[in-house]
Amino acid sequence: MFAQFSIGFQMLADFGVLFMIFAGVCIGILFGASPGLTTSMGMAFMLPLTYIMEPTQAIAMLIGLYIGGTSGGLITAILLGIPGTPASISTTFDGYPMAKNGEPGKALGYGLVASFFGGMVSLLALFCLAPALSKVALKFGPADYFAVSLFSLALIAGLAGKSLVRGLIGGILGVMLATVGTAPLDMTTRYTMGIHEFDAGFQLLCVLVGVYAVTELLRYAENSCNAPQDLSYNGAAIRGMGVKLSDFKGQAVNMVRSTILGTCIGILPGIGAGTSNILAYSAAKNASKYPEKFGSGIKDGIIASETANNAVTGGALIPLLTLGIPGDAGTAILLAALTLHGIAPGPLVFQKNGDQIYMIFAALIVANLFMLLVEYLGMKMFIKMVRIPKNYLLTVILLLCVIGAYGQNNRIFDVYSVLMFGVLGFVFYKMSLPLTPMIMGFILGPIVETNLLRGLQFSDGSFLAFFKRPIAAVFLIMTACYVMYEIKNRVGRGRKEKMTDG
Amino acid sequence: MEQFKKYGGFLTGIFCLLLSVLYFKGSFIQTSRLMTAKYGPDFMPKIYSLALCLLSLALIFQEAKGLNRQEQKTAGKEEKRSEARVALTMGLILLYIVLLKQIGFLIASAFYAALQMIVIQSPKTSKKKYIQYIIFGIAVAAVLTYLFTKVFSVALPAGKLGF
Numbered sequence: 195m196f197a198q199f200s201i202g203f204q205m206l207a208d209f210g211v212l213f214m215i216f217a218g219v220c221i222g223i224l225f226g227a228s229p230g231l232t233t234s235m236g237m238a239f240m241l242p243l244t245y246i247m248e249p250t251q252a253i254a255m256l257i258g259l260y261i262g263g264t265s266g267g268l269i270t271a272i273l274l275g276i277p278g279t280p281a282s283i284s285t286t287f288d289g290y291p292m293a294k295n296g297e298p299g300k301a302l303g304y305g306l307v308a309s310f311f312g313g314m315v316s317l318l319a320l321f322c323l324a325p326a327l328s329k330v331a332l333k334f335g336p337a338d339y340f341a342v343s344l345f346s347l348a349l350i351a352g353l354a355g356k357s358l359v360r361g362l363i364g365g366i367l368g369v370m371l372a373t374v375g376t377a378p379l380d381m382t383t384r385y386t387m388g389i390h391e392f393d394a395g396f397q398l399l400c401v402l403v404g405v406y407a408v409t410e411l412l413r414y415a416e417n418s419c420n421a422p423q424d425l426s427y428n429g430a431a432i433r434g435m436g437v438k439l440s441d442f443k444g445q446a447v448n449m450v451r452s453t454i455l456g457t458c459i460g461i462l463p464g465i466g467a468g469t470s471n472i473l474a475y476s477a478a479k480n481a482s483k484y485p486e487k488f489g490s491g492i493k494d495g496i497i498a499s500e501t502a503n504n505a506v507t508g509g510a511l512i513p514l515l516t517l518g519i520p521g522d523a524g525t526a527i528l529l530a531a532l533t534l535h536g537i538a539p540g541p542l543v544f545q546k547n548g549d550q551i552y553m554i555f556a557a558l559i560v561a562n563l564f565m566l567l568v569e570y571l572g573m574k575m576f577i578k579m580v581r582i583p584k585n586y587l588l589t590v591i592l593l594l595c596v597i598g599a600y601g602q603n604n605r606i607f608d609v610y611s612v613l614m615f616g617v618l619g620f621v622f623y624k625m626s627l628p629l630t631p632m633i634m635g636f637i638l639g640p641i642v643e644t645n646l647l648r649g650l651q652f653s654d655g656s657f658l659a660f661f662k663r664p665i666a667a668v669f670l671i672m673t674a675c676y677v678m679y680e681i682k683n684r685v686g687r688g689r690k691e692k693m694t695d696g
Numbered sequence: 697m698e699q700f701k702k703y704g705g706f707l708t709g710i711f712c713l714l715l716s717v718l719y720f721k722g723s724f725i726q727t728s729r730l731m732t733a734k735y736g737p738d739f740m741p742k743i744y745s746l747a748l749c750l751l752s753l754a755l756i757f758q759e760a761k762g763l764n765r766q767e768q769k770t771a772g773k774e775e776k777r778s779e780a781r782v783a784l785t786m787g788l789i790l791l792y793i794v795l796l797k798q799i800g801f802l803i804a805s806a807f808y809a810a811l812q813m814i815v816i817q818s819p820k821t822s823k824k825k826y827i828q829y830i831i832f833g834i835a836v837a838a839v840l841t842y843l844f845t846k847v848f849s850v851a852l853p854a855g856k857l858g859f
Contacts, residue, residue: 246849246850357758359754359755362747363708363751363752363755367715367748370741370745370748373744377737378737380736384722385719385741408789411816412782412786414816415778415782415784415816416782417778418816418817585812585813585816586832589808589812589813589816589833590809592789592812593808593809593837593840596792596796596801597801597844597852601852604851606793616789617786625704625708626704626708646735647735650734650735654734655734
């Protein structure tokens with residue numbers, strides 16, 4: 195393992211590759227720190243650029259972007275009370291009050307150190323669990339893959355937001371969109387309406403760029419009458435890291451608990467940093483001796499939230515690398531990038547692409563170090579960059595998206611697809627249908643269908659055979675339990691809300 | 697618009713219900729080339745359409761139950777929204793894509809960028825910025841064209857003018 199790690203680090207020992215990680219971290223922090231722009235959006239924009247890069251440079255850059263983006267949200271969450279990404283929602287609960295209390299430097303320092311800790315410890319889980327899990331994954335048959343992907347699809351319920359029904363509708367629509375084109379196994383074309391360009395189905399990149407970038411532009415256009423042209427900054431001074439090692443006294447349990455929570459949530463496909471920070475914050479509050487102080491600007495809240503959201507990064511890469519199942523939108527783009535550059539994530543990835551995988555591990559460590567360094571040194575500069583007027587920013591982003599979409603296959607049709615998915619995303623927004631389940635449905639739908647049909651061919655059409663395989667049976671039962679739990683939970687919550695309204 | 701807000705959930709439910717029927721209908725006209733397979737390419741689409749149909753009905757039912765409550769809740773503050781800017785932005789992007797093939801990336805992008813920034817600028821911005829937008833549009837289109845064609849060797853639509 196150490197020999198492979200040294201090969202991984204050797205692959206990174208090139209100025210170009212290190213520069214790409216650094217650039218990725220910087221761009222990621224910019225996207226993470228800009229409210230409305232997310233890590234996955236940044237990754238989607240940069241993915242087309244990686245076509246022309248060497249595979250090592252391309253993957254290194256996206257890894258940097260993933261790490262930087264997940265952490266970058268803390269800057270605006272703490273200084274402006276606006277979470278840069280959903281991953282930093284609960285950072286605002288205590289971070290912003292602490293900044294307003296005259297300690298913005300300290301709040302940022304806590305966030306920074308916690309992000310670094312969460313990210314690095316979750317990588318340990320990735321290093322230890324991923325090779326072992328890939329050996330288990332080798333025993334997976336189509337029925338097991340179907341059960342795992344069905345479970346992932348069921349987890350969409352957790353991403354559904356306030357309305358479970360709307361979330362599930364979003365997921366189903368995503369799955370339906372993925373059926374356009376050639377069917378798995380027998381290659382029959384479906385829902386193409388005689389348009390030959392639809393035969394290959396929709397490109398994941400066009401879907402992502404459309405629903406993130408174009409939809410964001412349309413949403414901004416709709417609200418531009420109210421939107422400020424830039425964000426105001428309270429001007430409080432930030433000096434150094436702002437915290438000392440002794441400030442973390444008594445936080446060890448909080449940090450370890452939040453890291454475990456974040457890593458476990460990362461491992462489960464379908465749930466991401468957006469959920470982990472809220473869960474870790476609630477857990478820290480429930481376990482605290484002074485829960486009433488939460489929300490007033492205490493370090494416990496910032497540490498819990500930031501440790502957990504960065505711990506997701508290591509966890510989310512485990513199912514991605516070993517099963518080829520992305521945990522969230524960010525890892526879905528990483529999956530696209532890996533496939534594009536000749537690495538096929540799955541049970542055999544350690545045998546076929548062992549060196550590249552250890553290069554990814556090494557890149558993750560370096561990206562976390564760069565993240566700490568860049569955020570420490572560039573705090574003031576990032577605040578200024580966050581203030582770029584959005585009409586400039588979004589216009590340039592759209593031009594980049596057009597280049598990216600066209601550059602894939604040199605087809606104007608792909609550019610039209612981006613616009614189509616942008617409009618679709620806007621319609622989803624108007625109908626209050628969440629977009630994340632749609633994207634997860636689009637990615638997981640074909641995996642579910644292919645493996646179900648394969649499994650049924652093996653079992654001669656018998657569904658019962660799926661329950662005879664232990665892994666498949668466990669995941670199918672887990673799916674049923676999760677769905678029942680989610681329904682029960684939401685019905686209970688609905689009743690509580692009704693009683694409060696009454 | 698107020699009516700859409702009030703009945704938005706209903707309309708979404710009905711739209712999805714119709715979609716599920718059309719999708720279900722679409723699943724029948726496919727023929728499986730693997731005649732031996734018990735479950736062909738129409739199997740999952742049928743399940744998806746059934747699931748969407750049930751969920752649409754659930755949404756319609758939910759909306760019918762919660763309409764009165766929602767009416768009271770949404771009666772609060774109202775933000776100004778601009779549908780005209782959305783329509784203009786959609787139209788601009790469509791025009792941009794059409795023009796890409798005709799006049800090439802450089803000119804189409806400069807034209808689009810300047811107009812797009814004007815369309816989505818805040819009403820508070822002074823008119824003097826129009827010149828700034830035009831200059832920025834031309835500059836950004838030129839920089840991107842140079843960067844992608846010369847540095848990264850990416851083919852961009854050249855148009856009839858050849859650049």
